[in-house]
Amino acid sequence: MKRLRACRQAPSVGRVLAEVTIRPQTELDVESVIDILEIVGAEGRWLGLEVPFDRRARAEAILRDLRQPTTFAGFVAEDVGRVVGSIDIRIAPYGVGSVAMAILDGYRSQGIGTRLVERGTEWAKQAGAHKLALEVWPHNDRAIGLYKKLGFVEEGRLHRHYRRRSGELWDAVVMGLLFDAGA
Numbered sequence: 001m002k003r004l005r006a007c008r009q010a011p012s013v014g015r016v017l018a019e020v021t022i023r024p025q026t027e028l029d030v031e032s033v034i035d036i037l038e039i040v041g042a043e044g045r046w047l048g049l050e051v052p053f054d055r056r057a058r059a060e061a062i063l064r065d066l067r068q069p070t071t072f073a074g075f076v077a078e079d080v081g082r083v084v085g086s087i088d089i090r091i092a093p094y095g096v097g098s099v100a101m102a103i104l105d106g107y108r109s110q111g112i113g114t115r116l117v118e119r120g121t122e123w124a125k126q127a128g129a130h131k132l133a134l135e136v137w138p139h140n141d142r143a144i145g146l147y148k149k150l151g152f153v154e155e156g157r158l159h160r161h162y163r164r165r166s167g168e169l170w171d172a173v174v175m176g177l178l179f180d181a182g183a
């Protein structure tokens with residue numbers, strides 16, 4: 001089977017993005033997912049991950065994760081054969097699923113992130129997690145807006161916590177989504 005490559009080009013104006021499908025990530029998607037991390041990482045302002053990174057080590061880590069289907073799941077957004085976004089969720093032994101996601105520029109703000117988070121949330125609940133958690137840069141209004149829309153709340157802020165390769169120290173907003181708020 002041929003693996004799908006990530007798309008480096010934005011969709012043409014007016015294209016119907018309803019064609020984008022969300023499906024489970026497989027081993028064949030690993031390189032495409034790494035392409036997305038590399039492209040979005042190169043934007044320098046959305047991900048914790050900075051470029052360049054060790055692609056091979058990252059691929060091995062994703063493959064290891066995919067072989068643990070009770071505690072890890074990835075989903076990809078595919079646009080006519082091209083992977084344009086992904087989410088992954090890793091459930092810790094104490095029941096919290098950590099979320100990481102990225103969508104290529106040109107495919108953002110069109111509901112794909114919402115669909116990816118909804119799909120990931122559905123899986124995490126079925127897999128027995130009691131909560132989802134993530135960290136997001138304070139300037140990432142779109143991501144924070146998406147998470148809040150889907151029920152995540154801000155739980156705190158890590159001050160001057162992450163040292164970037166530039167030497168800057170960035171804050172991070174900690175967000176969580178409890179599946180059983182009364183527990």
Ligand SMILES: CC(C)(COP(=O)(O)OP(=O)(O)OC[C@H]1O[C@@H](n2cnc3c(N)ncnc32)[C@H](O)[C@@H]1OP(=O)(O)O)[C@@H](O)C(=O)NCCC(=O)NCCS
Nearest residue numbers: 046102103108109110111112113114136141142143145146
């Ligand atoms: C963040 C990201 C995953 C969101 O996915 P998306 O497909 O762009 O988001 P959606 O279109 O599904 O939803 C966006 C929601 O965020 C909110 N939103 C969008 N733009 C916003 C803005 N400028 N300010 C505040 N909220 C905003 C809205 O609630 C919107 O939902 P609505 O259109 O139903 O009102 C995507 O933009 C992305 O990959 N960005 C770069 C990488 C990244 O930031 N990853 C997350 C790291 S924590």
